[in-house]
Structure formats: structure tokens, C-alpha cells
Amino acid sequence: MLSVEDLSVEFRTRAGVVKALEAVNFSVQPGETVGIVGESGSGKSVTAFTLMGVLDRAGQVTAGRALFQSNRVAVDLLKESESSLRQLRGQELSMIFQNPRTALNPIRQVGKQITDVLRCHSDLPPADLRLKALEMLASVRIPDPVKRYEAYPYELSGGLCQRIMIALALACSPELLIADEPTTGLDVTTQTTVMNLLKDLAAQRQMATVLITHDLALASEYCDRIVVMHAGHVVESAPTHSLFSQPRHPYTAKLIAATPEPHKSFAELMPIGGNLPDLKAMDLAPCRFSTRCDRFDSALCGQTPLKRAALAPDHQVACWQPL
Amino acid sequence: MAKPSTSQIVTQRILAALPSVIGVVIVTFLLTRALPGDPAAFFAGPAATAAAIEEVRRNLGLDKSLLEQFFLYVGDLFRGDLGVSLITGQTVVYDLMTRLPASLELTLAGLVLAIALAVPLGVLAATRPNSWIDHGIRLLATAGVSLPTFFTGLFLIYLLYYRLGVVPAPLGRLNILYSAPPQITGFYLVDSLLSGNLGLFGAAAAQLFLPAVTLGLFALAPLTRVTRASMLGMLSSDFIRTARASGLPPRQVLFGYAFRNALLPIVTTLGIVFSFLLGANILVEKVFAWPGIGSYAVEALVASDYAPIQGFILTMALLYVVLNLLIDLLYVVIDPRAGVES
Numbered sequence: 106m107l108s109v110e111d112l113s114v115e116f117r118t119r120a121g122v123v124k125a126l127e128a129v130n131f132s133v134q135p136g137e138t139v140g141i142v143g144e145s146g147s148g149k150s151v152t153a154f155t156l157m158g159v160l161d162r163a164g165q166v167t168a169g170r171a172l173f174q175s176n177r178v179a180v181d182l183l184k185e186s187e188s189s190l191r192q193l194r195g196q197e198l199s200m201i202f203q204n205p206r207t208a209l210n211p212i213r214q215v216g217k218q219i220t221d222v223l224r225c226h227s228d229l230p231p232a233d234l235r236l237k238a239l240e241m242l243a244s245v246r247i248p249d250p251v252k253r254y255e256a257y258p259y260e261l262s263g264g265l266c267q268r269i270m271i272a273l274a275l276a277c278s279p280e281l282l283i284a285d286e287p288t289t290g291l292d293v294t295t296q297t298t299v300m301n302l303l304k305d306l307a308a309q310r311q312m313a314t315v316l317i318t319h320d321l322a323l324a325s326e327y328c329d330r331i332v333v334m335h336a337g338h339v340v341e342s343a344p345t346h347s348l349f350s351q352p353r354h355p356y357t358a359k360l361i362a363a364t365p366e367p368h369k370s371f372a373e374l375m376p377i378g379g380n381l382p383d384l385k386a387m388d389l390a391p392c393r394f395s396t397r398c399d400r401f402d403s404a405l406c407g408q409t410p411l412k413r414a415a416l417a418p419d420h421q422v423a424c425w426q427p428l
Numbered sequence: 429m430a431k432p433s434t435s436q437i438v439t440q441r442i443l444a445a446l447p448s449v450i451g452v453v454i455v456t457f458l459l460t461r462a463l464p465g466d467p468a469a470f471f472a473g474p475a476a477t478a479a480a481i482e483e484v485r486r487n488l489g490l491d492k493s494l495l496e497q498f499f500l501y502v503g504d505l506f507r508g509d510l511g512v513s514l515i516t517g518q519t520v521v522y523d524l525m526t527r528l529p530a531s532l533e534l535t536l537a538g539l540v541l542a543i544a545l546a547v548p549l550g551v552l553a554a555t556r557p558n559s560w561i562d563h564g565i566r567l568l569a570t571a572g573v574s575l576p577t578f579f580t581g582l583f584l585i586y587l588l589y590y591r592l593g594v595v596p597a598p599l600g601r602l603n604i605l606y607s608a609p610p611q612i613t614g615f616y617l618v619d620s621l622l623s624g625n626l627g628l629f630g631a632a633a634a635q636l637f638l639p640a641v642t643l644g645l646f647a648l649a650p651l652t653r654v655t656r657a658s659m660l661g662m663l664s665s666d667f668i669r670t671a672r673a674s675g676l677p678p679r680q681v682l683f684g685y686a687f688r689n690a691l692l693p694i695v696t697t698l699g700i701v702f703s704f705l706l707g708a709n710i711l712v713e714k715v716f717a718w719p720g721i722g723s724y725a726v727e728a729l730v731a732s733d734y735a736p737i738q739g740f741i742l743t744m745a746l747l748y749v750v751l752n753l754l755i756d757l758l759y760v761v762i763d764p765r766a767g768v769e770s
Contacts, residue, residue: 154669157672157673159672159673161664162557190675191675191676192675194672194675195673195674195676196675202666202669202673207665207666208666208667208669208670209667209670210667210670210671211689211765212688212689212762212764212765213685221671222675222676225675225676225680226675257765259764259765270670273674274674
């Protein structure tokens, strides 16, 4: 359904060119939930913005393809014209954002924001737009939709705003949903409710989902497959089960060791040393994890290009000496 | 959370403006009493005897205590009595009634021109930041604000009247061939239309054009800059990204979503620019022989004619209060959050 191949994105800033993404590869099958995990700055959101075509002005795609195929269309998202992309956005693929409060127009009634999207993607008569929007509000389990239709974002809680955001994104029944940290800023109970809602809706509509998160535990609970990103590289991608039972990239292993779990004590959590490398540096090492890796071997790991191999048909690793 | 209705908000804002009005009345009273010179001696004239001056002082009520004087002053205000101007020989109320509309008409016309130009330019600059269009617009706006209004005015007169002859002589609100329309609002443009006299409307508009352009050029810079900055901020905000990611057409994203949100700072600046222009167009009024209250106040000040000054200060202060009230109410219309007390 979605196949991202060798995607590279650069940001041209005053301080230099930031190589935000380099040769990113992953794919999503119909109806599947794929998690993209990694620490802040690893390029998760940039990947999502690139696919949706809402990257900042400074960002430029320098290489790669993003083949998208649904029942109705088959296109390369990176080659399409702006106007035909606009037809796809919201209708074939949609996105929900972190921080639902700022992601909604603060001075427009939330119901009207949903009808705005419906109006540009469907030919429903005006009277039905409102009904359809109310139906969407009900489907994301918002109590008293008729009253909430007229609410402004500042009058709603974060959890309710995120549900509105979900209703907005799903209004035109997209085939692929990109959820960028959908539960950031929500309390734990609301987090679970929102995630379960997303999961149910995805199953109901047989919609593929890309879940972007820094929360490995959350990803393990909801995703069929997981793509691990580090400093703009995909370092490992595998089915959730094999990724956790047998991580092959040193970064993934460290990430799992650093994830809190109920049976682990605080002392058992292993922090990952070092920082993300400076993506503006001219002499960026081919393996961007090399400065933080215990297994670093300059003769082997310094080679260009970085070795990307499939250790099993569905298990890819970008490492010279995988675990 | 109970949401106050619009009429509740309006009543509340009007009540909140009352203390300002009371403050204005007190300050105007004290300020004119604090001005140097003895009004009694001034009114009585240079040849008056001490007894005559005392006589005048008693007639003017200046021998009473400050508190008594204040209540007399407030009483006069309630009767709509602001005293008599020595220069014109008319009551101050009459003078202000004829001259204030002239100033307001000029300021509003300048402001409308400025908005009509500044908002599209600001939006254009914001959608193409750091392009040559953006730089060109910045240059135009900076030139407008850095040239003093009397210079722009004189230059425009030289070019458009003296050299090219495309506008009438800068001699007030109307060419001498015309007589003023019957006073309804005091705005010649409106009054001439209301009385159905199109020829008069054209003549009034022709006179108004140059001074309005002069003022408008000056107001262009702050409005353009604020529009640009505010639009840039909105265009990079999260909800615009949501709107674009939902496939909304660019027109709707730009005007329906970004511009409406960008309006708040623009309206605030508009209020500031308006009050500034109203006080600062004295020079323009002088250059174009415009019979407004700015030139009236300056003439009164030069002649130590206190009643008109007092009336002028009071009028301007009340105008500012009304203006701020209007802007407050405009906020409520634009932003649903503005009605909610924090």
C-alpha cells in the first residue's frame, strides 16, 4: 500500500545543510499497523511530513520514491503535482498530529472544521455535511455531538481535541492514517482510550496505520511491525515480536533495555550514552550510530555506504556487525 | 463553563470604559487649571484695572474653590457647554462640531487607503518571504514612514497639482465654486451622496484625495509590517499544517484559516495607528489648509485661548476611549476566546 524507498530529505538552513533523512526504506501493507520509533530528532516527524507534503519551506526531498497504492489510485507521492496531492490528502491518506490543541484552528467551531474537510473531498449537499460531521463525532465516541459541534478547541479537553482531530482525519475514510505521537500531552488513561479508539477504527475500516512514537512500549502493544529510526536512518525494521525477542541492531537492543516495564527496577534501566550526531556536519560518519556504539570497529564500520541487509525476509538491519 | 452572550460582553465592556471617561474629565479639568497664566487677566484684556479683573474672575467662577469649580465644570459638561472661543467668537461645541468631522473624514479616508494597500501587500509578502517581492514591499513601507508627512504632502502637491495639474488646488475641503452639503454626518462624502449631489461628491473626493494619500502612506508601514509578521506566524502554525494535510484548497487555508487568525494583531495596530493619525495630522491639515480640529487646537494654543484647548483635549480623549471600546468589541467578533474572562 505504501512503499518508501531510499528517501532522503535535507533542510537548508543558515547554519548549513541538515541531512535530516538518508536512504529511508520501509513499507506498509493494507490494514497493517506499522510503528516508527526513535528518540526526538531521529526524523520520525520529518518522514511523516514529507509523505503528506507539508514539510517546511526549508526542507527538500533530494532522493527517493514513496509509492502509494489504494483501491482508487497508484502514485508516487513525491512526484505528484500539488493539486493532485491535495485530492489525496484527507481522502486517501490523512494525518493526526501531536498536541491536538494547537493542531485545530482556535477560532473556528470544531464541527465546521470537519465540514470544511468533507466539503472539499465529497459532493455531499450542504445539509448532509453537518449530519456527516455529527456522525463522525459520534463515531469517535464524543458525548453529546450536537453540542460539541459548536464548541471551540479552547473549550475542550486535550483528549476531546484529539478525538476531534481523529474525526477530522477519518472524515473521508482514508486508506492510510499517519498518527504522529497521537498521545503526547494526554494523561495515561486518556492515552489508552485514544489508542484503543484508533485501533478499533482502523480495524473497522481496514485502514493501514503508521504510528509514530518515541514510546517503545506503546508501539509494541499496538503495532504489527516496527521501524526503528536513529538520526535520520532506519536502523532496523522487523515484526514486533521478533524485534523484541531478538533485536539485531545495537541501538534497538539499547532502546529496549532503556524502556521501563513493571517488573524492572529503576536501576535496571540502561540509559543510552552520547547524543545524536550533528546532522549538519560535513564529515558525518556513514553509520550515524557509530559514536554511541560499543561494538564500533573503525576498519569495518567506517566503510561507505553503510551496509543494509535483510537478515530474514521481513527483518532488515543497517549494521556491519549485527547482534 | 457558562459562555457570556454577546450583549453581556458589550455591556460589560461599556461599563469598563466608564472609569476612563471619568478620569478623562478630571484630568482635563486639572490640566487646564494648571496651565500657566491668569485666564481672568487674559479675558479682561491688557488695559483692565485690578477691579475689572476681579469682576471677570467672579463672572468666570474662578474665585470659587477648586472643588466647587469642578462641579460647575461637570454641570456645564452635562448641559453640553464647553465655553466660547475668543478667536472664532463661536461656542467651542459649534467649532468642534464643524471641525471634528473634517479631521475624522480625512483620517478615515487615509486609513481606508492604507488598509486597502497594506493588507494585500502584507499577505503577499508573507506568502513569499525573502523574495524580491517581499523586499520591494518592505522598501515601499519604509519609505512611506521615514518621509515626514508635510514633506510627502508638499511633494505630492508639487507633482500632481503644480506639475501635472491632475488634482485641484490644496485649499481645504471644497473648491470655492461649491458650497458645503447640508450637514447630516459632517462627512462631505457621505452628506453629498445622501443629498444626491454627485457633482459635489466628486469635488469633495478630489479635495480629499491628496491629503488622504499623504496620511495613508504614513500609516502603510506599521500595517504592512504587522500583517506580514502576523501572517508568517500563522502560516507556520500547527493548525495550518493540519488544514494543508487535510487537503483544503490553498485559498481557504490562506484566507479562511490563516488570515482570520492573523487579524487580531492587525486590528490592534489599526487602533494605535488610527489614534496616532488623528492627533498627528495637524501638519497635513496645515499643508492642505484643511479646517480640522488639529489646526484649530494649534491656533487656540498660540493665542492662549483656553476653552477650545480644554474642549479639544476632552474630545480627543473621549475619541480614544470610544476607539478602544470599538476595538475591544471587534476582538469579541473575531475571536471567540476574547469574550471569556481569564
